[in-house]
Amino acid sequence: MKLYFVRLVLVTMLATTLSFVQVLAQGNKFSTTSGVTRFSSETPLENINAENKKSQVILNSANGEIAIRMNMREFVFPNKLMQEHFNENYIESDKYPTATFSGKMDNAPDFSKDGQYDVSAKGKFTVHGVTKERTLKGKLKVEGEKITLSSNFEVPLTDHNIEVPQVVFVKIAQVIQVKADYVLTIRK
């Protein structure tokens, strides 16, 4: 009987701690499902641009953790044939439908104060099924319950096993420029 009581107390304590941790971890989450991610391949012969307006981002202000996810098929190209080739031949969207980043800001600002901050997040960056440890730099602006996050970074194709064949009429850069603009609002 006594043992049973001790167990009950222990379980109750554990449950309380867990829910407390959960509350802490929840903190304030900021998110969007309409983040804009653009990329461009620039060569002297041809510039190719594409845009994904449905990038999903979630940011936990309690600890500076951030996750980004986007469907590769949502990248829109001006030339639909290029879009088809992007999905079919380069990114292989059926096999690898998403690109993701999950990381943590090492210098997370105080999200309760308005202002603009330089931030960098270290974490796992996955494209074409290949995960790389990356530190991405960007700017973060806090305006009340709105957070604007922007970042420019580069993705070398070889890092992610994306092959560009020798004989292509369209020239594709070996390093792709990526620009992200995300406006996050507090998650209710």
Add this chain to the structure above:
Amino acid sequence: MVCTTNLYAQDDLLNELSQQDSSGRVPVTATFKSTRVVNGHSVETMKKKHLDFRISHRFGRLNSGAYQFFGLDQATMRMGFEYGVTDDLMVGVGRSTSQKVYDFFGKYKVLKQSSGAGSIPVSVTLFGGTGVATVNKELEFQDKLYYSAQVLIARKFGERLSLQLSPTYLFRNRPETRGDEKLLLAVGIGGRYKLSKRVSLNGEYFYTAREKNTPTAPYYDSMSFGVDIETGGHVFQLHFTNSLGMIEKQFIGETAGTWGKGDIHYGFNISRTFSFDKKNKRPKSIEQ
């Protein structure tokens, strides 16, 4: 306890994102690389405001010997401008040197194969075409006309294999030979197998519902094999076929060669796509 929570928290955030992703119906794309399997139309259409400029050549017969350089001395061609009005509707015009034919067609995607919730097993595209063979000036205008209609039904079986069935209706106001009927029904079966990301093997056979090689209608069924090579904005289709013509009237209705005797024509299609989508022309370039 807290430590583990932290370790997995980032992945939890990602999981949260994947859960809110509504996994609706996902259309299957690129059943074929081009709007043609070899000679016949595929279920694919040009995307909205995209123009396909296409040049197709068929040479003479391989069995015509070294004197004719195995057929390469004789070439017939078709030049075509084919345009996507919407993502599902395309129209095209073409001119063939053989019989001096102007052809016009429209193609509409009725069903799109899709996976996910409410999936659709096949793609169905309707094709309708007509043409004027202007080679014989003596004929009345209506006698120069033909009409063709097809129901193209295709399925992409995984990444590599796609198959298509093409029931065909062909009506010639005045068939080329007296023994031939005005109405010709046929069914095509075609497919492609991807050898690599950019190269596929294509084949096509049209069965015609009529007696083959009669003295008054010396025609056979059309059979073609080819390779599609895709290089950025171009698709090259290289093939061997017993048909000389590149429009339905000619390759389904008037194939005079037979594989058995080596009446094989080498040919190619070159397709170049141009985008006229001004609105999307240049999404803002990336300024650093």
